Amino acid sequence: xxxxxAVSLTVNSEEVEAxxxxxxxxxxxLRQDLQLTGTHAGCEMGVCGACLVLIDDQPxxxxxxxxxxxxGCVIETxxxxxxxxxxxxxxxxxxxxxALQCGFCxxxxxxxxxxxxxxxxxxxREEIRDALSGxxxxxxxxxxxxxxxxxxxxxRWRAKVAEEEA
Amino acid sequence: MNVSxxxxxxxxxxxxxxxxxxxxxxxLEGKGRYVTDLVLPRMLYAAFVRSPYAHGRILSIDTDExxxxxxxxxxxxxxxxxxxxxxxxGTLDHFKNMKSPPQLPLPTEKVTWSGQPVVLIVAxxxxxxxxxxxxxxxxxEEMPALADPVEAMSAGAISEELDDNLCFSMKLDAGGxxxxxxxxxxxxxxxxxxxxxxxxxxxxxxxxxxxxxxENRLTAHHATQTPYQFQDVYSRHFGIPEANVRxxxxxxxxxxxxxxxxxxxEMAAVGASILLGRPVKYVADRMESFVSDIHARDHRVTAxxxxxxxxxxxxxxxxxxxxxxPFSSYPRTSAxxxxxxxxLMGAPYDFSAYRAKLSVVFQNKVQASQYRAVGHPxxxxxxxxxxDKAARELALDPFDIRGRNLIPDDSYPRKSPTGxxxxxxxxxxxxxxxxxxxxxxxxxxEQAKLREKGxxxxxxxxxxxEITNPSxxxxxxxxxxxxxxxxxxxxxxxxxxxxxAISVTEQGQGxxxxxxxxxxxxxxxxxxxxxxxxxxxxxxxxxxATWACRGAGIGGETALQAxxxxxxxLLSIAGFILQAQPGELDIREDWIIEATTGQQRxxxxxxxRIAFFRSDTLxxxxxxxxxxxxxxxxxxxxxxxxxxxQGSLVEVDVETGFVKILxxxxxxxxxxxxxxxxxxxxxxxxVVQGLGAAFFEECLYNAEGQLTNGSLTDYLVPMACxxxxxxxxxxxxxxxxxxxxxxxxxxxxxxxASAAAMNAVNDALAxxxxxxxxxxxxxxxxxxxxxxx
Numbered sequence: 001x002x003x004x005x006a007v008s009l010t011v012n013s014e015e016v017e018a019x020x021x022x023x024x025x026x027x028x029x030l031r032q033d034l035q036l037t038g039t040h041a042g043c044e045m046g047v048c049g050a051c052l053v054l055i056d057d058q059p060x061x062x063x064x065x066x067x068x069x070x071x072g073c074v075i076e077t078x079x080x081x082x083x084x085x086x087x088x089x090x091x092x093x094x095x096x097x098x099a100l101q102c103g104f105c106x107x108x109x110x111x112x113x114x115x116x117x118x119x120x121x122x123x124x125r126e127e128i129r130d131a132l133s134g135x136x137x138x139x140x141x142x143x144x145x146x147x148x149x150x151x152x153x154x155x156r157w158r159a160k161v162a163e164e165e166a
Numbered sequence: 167m168n169v170s171x172x173x174x175x176x177x178x179x180x181x182x183x184x185x186x187x188x189x190x191x192x193x194l195e196g197k198g199r200y201v202t203d204l205v206l207p208r209m210l211y212a213a214f215v216r217s218p219y220a221h222g223r224i225l226s227i228d229t230d231e232x233x234x235x236x237x238x239x240x241x242x243x244x245x246x247x248x249x250x251x252x253x254x255x256g257t258l259d260h261f262k263n264m265k266s267p268p269q270l271p272l273p274t275e276k277v278t279w280s281g282q283p284v285v286l287i288v289a290x291x292x293x294x295x296x297x298x299x300x301x302x303x304x305x306x307e308e309m310p311a312l313a314d315p316v317e318a319m320s321a322g323a324i325s326e327e328l329d330d331n332l333c334f335s336m337k338l339d340a341g342g343x344x345x346x347x348x349x350x351x352x353x354x355x356x357x358x359x360x361x362x363x364x365x366x367x368x369x370x371x372x373x374x375x376x377x378x379x380x381e382n383r384l385t386a387h388h389a390t391q392t393p394y395q396f397q398d399v400y401s402r403h404f405g406i407p408e409a410n411v412r413x414x415x416x417x418x419x420x421x422x423x424x425x426x427x428x429x430x431x432e433m434a435a436v437g438a439s440i441l442l443g444r445p446v447k448y449v450a451d452r453m454e455s456f457v458s459d460i461h462a463r464d465h466r467v468t469a470x471x472x473x474x475x476x477x478x479x480x481x482x483x484x485x486x487x488x489x490x491x492p493f494s495s496y497p498r499t500s501a502x503x504x505x506x507x508x509x510l511m512g513a514p515y516d517f518s519a520y521r522a523k524l525s526v527v528f529q530n531k532v533q534a535s536q537y538r539a540v541g542h543p544x545x546x547x548x549x550x551x552x553x554d555k556a557a558r559e560l561a562l563d564p565f566d567i568r569g570r571n572l573i574p575d576d577s578y579p580r581k582s583p584t585g586x587x588x589x590x591x592x593x594x595x596x597x598x599x600x601x602x603x604x605x606x607x608x609x610x611x612e613q614a615k616l617r618e619k620g621x622x623x624x625x626x627x628x629x630x631x632e633i634t635n636p637s638x639x640x641x642x643x644x645x646x647x648x649x650x651x652x653x654x655x656x657x658x659x660x661x662x663x664x665x666x667a668i669s670v671t672e673q674g675q676g677x678x679x680x681x682x683x684x685x686x687x688x689x690x691x692x693x694x695x696x697x698x699x700x701x702x703x704x705x706x707x708x709x710x711a712t713w714a715c716r717g718a719g720i721g722g723e724t725a726l727q728a729x730x731x732x733x734x735x736l737l738s739i740a741g742f743i744l745q746a747q748p749g750e751l752d753i754r755e756d757w758i759i760e761a762t763t764g765q766q767r768x769x770x771x772x773x774x775r776i777a778f779f780r781s782d783t784l785x786x787x788x789x790x791x792x793x794x795x796x797x798x799x800x801x802x803x804x805x806x807x808x809x810x811x812q813g814s815l816v817e818v819d820v821e822t823g824f825v826k827i828l829x830x831x832x833x834x835x836x837x838x839x840x841x842x843x844x845x846x847x848x849x850x851x852x853v854v855q856g857l858g859a860a861f862f863e864e865c866l867y868n869a870e871g872q873l874t875n876g877s878l879t880d881y882l883v884p885m886a887c888x889x890x891x892x893x894x895x896x897x898x899x900x901x902x903x904x905x906x907x908x909x910x911x912x913x914x915x916x917x918x919a920s921a922a923a924m925n926a927v928n929d930a931l932a933x934x935x936x937x938x939x940x941x942x943x944x945x946x947x948x949x950x951x952x953x954x955x
Contacts, residue, residue: 023293037203038196040419042368043452043878050368078196091194095186098847101674103193104200104368104419125891132886136878138368138420139674141854141915142886144847 007071011036012080020067027051029067030077038078038107042136049135050104052111053077059115078107087114090152099148101139109135113149122157125150180687181906184843187679188694189672198417201372201389202449209374210239212435212448213295215285215302216457217277220311220530220871221324224275224284228303232287235301237294240442242286244274247437252403254428256494258644261501264334264526266494267325271434277306278324278492279532280872281457286434288446311530311871315466315489318529324492331528333494334501338508340583342519343472346481350472354555359940360465360544363863365537366883369419370450371459373432375439385412386436389419391671392426392711397703398647399428399497400436415701418673422538422855424459426713428496431458456876461865462537464489465507465544471552472519477560477567481519482512484548488534489527495535497646501526503534506541506633509584512549513631514593514809515571520583530871538855539916540714542632547921550628551939554925558932564627564925565601572597572629586633589802591809592897593629596833600627600811603895604831609815623828624930626814628921634715634836634910635806635901638799651799652721653707654728656685658736658792660778662756662771663695666728669709670721671701675912676844677717681725683840684906688729689736690753691770707795715808715910718840720800723904728796735791740773742784802903810834810897810914812853814922815890818930820952823945825861825927827890830919835897837909842896845911850892852915858884860920864942 004019011034020029027044030036030053042050044063051062054076081087090113093099100106109132116123116131123131128146137145192198229241253268272284285302289295312318318331347353374387384406388396393413401408418425435448450458465488472481486507490500508522557567572593573580581587600606606625613623641648654668666685672678678698686693699705709724710716733753740758741748744767752761758768776783777790784790800806813831818824832849839845862882866875875881900907920941927938927948936951949955 021293031203032205036196037200038198040200040369041202042370045452045877045879047878048368048452048883082195091191094194095190098186098190098676098843100190100193101676101847101851102368102418102420103190103198103674106193107196110194126887129886129889136366136368136883136885138366138422138855138883139851140847141850141852141892142889143850143891146886 005068007068009070009072010074012076012083022066022068024067025063026065026067026070027062030062036077036079040104040107042104049108049112052108054111054114059111078110081110081114089155090117090148093148093151097144097148097151099140099144105135105137109137109145116149117153117156122153180683180693181840182842183683184841185679185683185693186843187676188682189678193417200369200417200419201374201387202369204374204387206374206376206445209445209447210288210290210442211292211295212438212446213287213292213299214283214431215299215304217280217282217284217306219277219306219308220280220313221309222277222306223309224273224277225305225307227285229285232298232301235294235298237290238287238298239290240288240438242272242434242438242441244270244272246441247271247434248274250404250440251433251437254403254496256496256499258499258501258641258646260644261334261499261505264499264501265328266333267327269493269496271430271437279530281532283430283434283458286438288438288442313530313867313869313871315487315527315529318489318527319525324528324530332525333490333528334526336505336508336524338520338522338584340518340520343481343483343521346472346519347470347483350480351475352473352556352559353470354473354552354559355470356552356555356939358467358548360463361864361942362461362464362534363859364456364459364461364865365422365424367420367422367424370452370455371425371429371432372449373435374445374447375436376445377439377443379443381410382406383410384436385414387414387416388432390415390425391418391421391673391713393671393701393703394669394708394711395426395497395648403433404436404440412704415671421673423536423540423713427460427498427535429458452878453876456881457532457873460495460533460535460537461531462534463544463859464534467544467548469548469552471556473556473560475560477556477562477570479515479517479571481517484508484511484522486522487525487527489529489531490535491531491533492528493533495533497648498536498641500533500535502536503541507544509586510542510545510631513545513582513586514573514629516573518583531867538852539913542630542913542917543856543859543920546628546630546918547924547941550921551924554928565597565606568597568629586805586807587803588807589901589903590899591631591807592835592899593809595897596809596811596835597629599833599895599897600813600831603833603893604813622818622820622930624816624818624926624928626922626925626929627811628918628925629811630809630914630918632715632808632910632914632917633805634808635719635800636714636716637804639804640714649708649710651797652709652724653795653797654724655707655793655795656728656732658732658774660774662769662774664689664691665697665699666725667699667706668721668725669706669711670717671712673712675717675848676841677712677721679844680718680722680840684722684725685729688726689733691756695756707797715912718908719806719904719910720798722840722908723906724796724798726906727798728794731796732794735794736770736773739777739790740768742788743773743776744768800903806837806901806903806909808836808909808911808914810918812918812922814926816923816926816930818927818948820934823948825943825948827857827888827923830890830892832892832915833895833897834911834914835899836911836914838898838900838907839896840908846894848912849894849915852913853892853919854884854889856916856919857889857923860923860941860943862942
């Protein structure tokens with residue numbers, strides 16, 4: 001496929017300019033062109049959630065977007081969230097609760113959880129389970145993941161209340 | 167040797183402690199190193215052209231146009247690869263009269279399932295390879311597909327090398343079944359269907375095969391559980407000396423048994439790398455996974471149970487027909503599942519009259535073979551459903567009828583009517599624990615109250631026995647070059663820290679963590695100073711790796727014994743340095759101590775410094791042995807059987823057929839628990855795979871042998887919102903065959919979850935004239951059973 005197209009975007013706080021083939025998905029662009037391999041391709045049809053990234057702060061399936069579609073957008077992957085300490089508490093909760101096994105679904109889970117945490121609400125377990133329905137995990141059976149997110153939601157909520165009271 | 171500091175039950179022991187996994191942190195930061203991530207210099211990408219037909223004769227293949235596409239480096243057909251790869255046959259000698267046709271990477275004459283790879287394209291990118299695949303013309307004369315196993319049994323042979331479609335058949339007869347059935351007050355009979363499902367690992371199968379002709383050296387970066395097995399397979403079938411084959415299994419995105427079988431695509435990728443002298447990468451996409459990963463189960467079982475009016479089971483008869491695809495998988499075969507089905511039937515119960523017939527049948531679907539809990543869910547569901555059916559007919563409570571039939575906890579060791587030797591199981595205590603864990607009596611009260619309001623809840627229980635820690639009786643005796651032993655090299659570093667390279671492998675279950683706990687515990691060092699290395703045939707001793715719940719039990723014992731040997735060496739050196747008797751010394755918290763007083767004498771770091779850099783100060787003739795290589799193979803019982811009990815609470819909507827899974831409980835006895843956190847998550851993950859099989863997962867085929875739901879939008883994987891919280895309790899009956907006493911746990915959850923769920927659904931529907939005996943229990947099947955559609 002010839003006819004590469006110029007795109008300009010922000011990925012993990014860095015300006016990126018590249019020429020991409022029109023058929024290259026955002027997932028492939030991140031993984032192959034930028035070597036950001038934390039974003040995983042599990043089904044390439046927007047079902048399993050392993051490829052979730054943030055586009056303009058919203059969780060989006062990177063396998064369902066073409067790289068040319070994100071021209072001008074702000075993209076953040078698990079690597080970016082990690083390096084700016086946006087999910088350190090969440091990662092700690094996942095680690096301590098053993099809310100991951102093979103780790104392949106984990107970056108997508110964290111992006112979904114980031115979305116839950118960003119909503120500012122305090123969801124019930126059932127609501128957390130519901131919000132994770134676009135993320136398949138084959139190893140854990142989900143309970144530990146729900147526990148880890150629930151714990152982080154609670155900790156952030158308590159920190160916020162404490163801050164407001166202070 | 168003084169073992170006080172290494173005693174497993176001492177305070178502050180790492181054994182039995184919930185510690186998190188050191189190697190999980192990088193996965194949480196997106197820094198996992200999966201085969202799918204790997205890029206090597208000069209690497210090419212593979213894509214396959216697959217058969218659109220389930221059965222047919224290849225008339226011609228035209229690859230000219232594909233080969234001419236810019237960026238295509240090679241196009242290979244069956245003949246090209248057959249020239250460098252010897253065929254493989256998936257049989258085991260101890261399965262008498264078992265047969266299977268020889269397999270090659272790509273077919274030369276016939277296609278035998280829809281989705282079979284026929285032509286391999288190697289190109290500069292996967293996209294170009296897929297473009298080229300569309301330009302290949304294959305002319306196939308379609309032949310009638312044998313999709314139905316019962317039909318396949320009497321139809322003409324799929325394989326031209328064989329006379330019929332019977333891969334393997336077996337009869338077991340412990341005697342007394344006819345008499346038991348004749349004398350029984352009650353005979354319950356039921357037929358069951360267990361659908362095909364598949365592993366759906368989140369990371370699909372992947373390999374980067376890297377052949378270097380200058381050294382006749384193959385390095386395969388392979389997403390597998392069993393690198394040693396593949397080292398052997400690649401060496402023998404491609405004629406490369408074993409020492410020149412290195413298989414590296416880095417981070418693996420799930421396996422569950424699926425990634426330990428030989429697949430045609432991986433063999434073809436290795437062949438392509440040999441033919442091209444360049445690295446070749448193949449990653450199955452999800453659509454390819456559905457038509458080429460092994461499928462599992464696919465059983466039709468008829469069972470009869472003889473029961474007295476006191477509820478005592480007196481005999482059982484079983485007939486299992488299981489279909490495995492066009493050949494038996496390699497090198498473990500597709501007969502192990504059926505063999506375990508008929509041998510595990512009735513395992514928790516105290517009766518001896520048992521008879522079984524097993525037929526393993528070829529058909530035109532993708533190969534079916536070992537997947538998590540091989541055979542267990544079938545045996546468990548059939549047994550437990552039959553027991554519940556008898557209980558309903560005799561108006562006995564499910565706990566009551568089981569209590570009357572369990573093998574008593576004080577009656578071990580004993581042998582099952584199917585030949586399994588049980589060292590010590592704990593059915594009675596597990597059943598009673600389950601009852602209190604579930605709060606069973608309250609559940610029944612609540613169920614009755616809700617029933618008055620028209621809400622149908624069901625409570626189901628299931629007992630199980632699980633096969634773990636297999637000895638050479640599993641594969642070795644059948645001629646398969648699959649190790650039952652494991653090996654470890656434990657070494658002291660010059661700073662007094664520890665490195666352990668071991669042959670069990672990690673797929674996220676926490677293998678490296680538990681091995682680290684054991685080594686740290688036995689050597690008396692901080693866990694943070696122990697580095698575990700796995701998954702590389704060049705860097706670790708040869709061993710069985712991780713499957714059949716052997717990682718902790720066999721790998722753990724290997725590590726324990728290796729660490730004890732290194733410790734003895736270190737105490738001997740310390741004895742020279744301190745002019746003390748080694749037997750009076752011990753190691754605790756990185757220090758050589760006085761065993762009796764606990765007084766610190768010299769740090770391990772100082773011992774290491776002297777031994778590595780100032781050996782001149784040691785007595786003449788002393789050669790400090792600072793690394794230990796040690797192998798361990800299980801002896802004693804051929805398997806370490808575990809047991810447990812599960813409970814399920816569901817709510818069935820009789821108008822829609824939908825089932826809400828409300829709660830699930832597991833009581834499990836895996837012997838000594840090394841890390842409760844990891845054990846519990848193994849159980850939960852296993853349960854959810856069992857519930858997936860019970861309610862959602864099924865590979866649906868039409869009469870032409872076409873998979874009709876082969877994508878992740880159509881094939882239903884359990885989601886977070888559908889799964890319940892799972893409560894777990896443990897009973898610990900360590901095996902006395904090892905010092906460690908650990909048995910396996912990875913398959914326990916899957917073994918009985920679908921049985922408990924099936925009993926729960928049938929309990930909910932009791933009184934509605936509906937009995938479900940097919941899984942998955944889809945809304946349609948439930949409504950059909952209710953006569954609503």
